[in-house]
Amino acid sequence: MASGSPDWTSRAATPNLWEEVNGTVNTVGVIITFSGTASSIYIENTGDTNNLLYSLDAGVSFGILVPGQNKSIDVSQASVILVSAAATTDYVVEITYG
Secondary structure: OOOOOOOOHHHHHOOOEEEEEEEEOOOEEEEEEEEEEEEEEEEOOOOOOOOOOEOOOOOOOOOOOOOOOEEEEEEEEEEEEEOOOOOOEEEEEEEEEE
């Protein structure tokens, strides 16, 4: 290994992997399935008008994000459901693994 290079053989030294998903959702909603089990997720309502609803329990209950609001959640999760409260709204979801 070259001098100054990080040692990725140690699990503790391995960087967290993450992915970003963005799009538009309507009142029917969408299930975003992650590439693995997340250790944390960040959800942002990037729309200008409508509330974004999100569920981490298969649609049993929903949290609400007003336009421009975001939420970071440390949770072991494989998916999230997103629904617009009216018409459509835009969203960004960032998923961190590890």
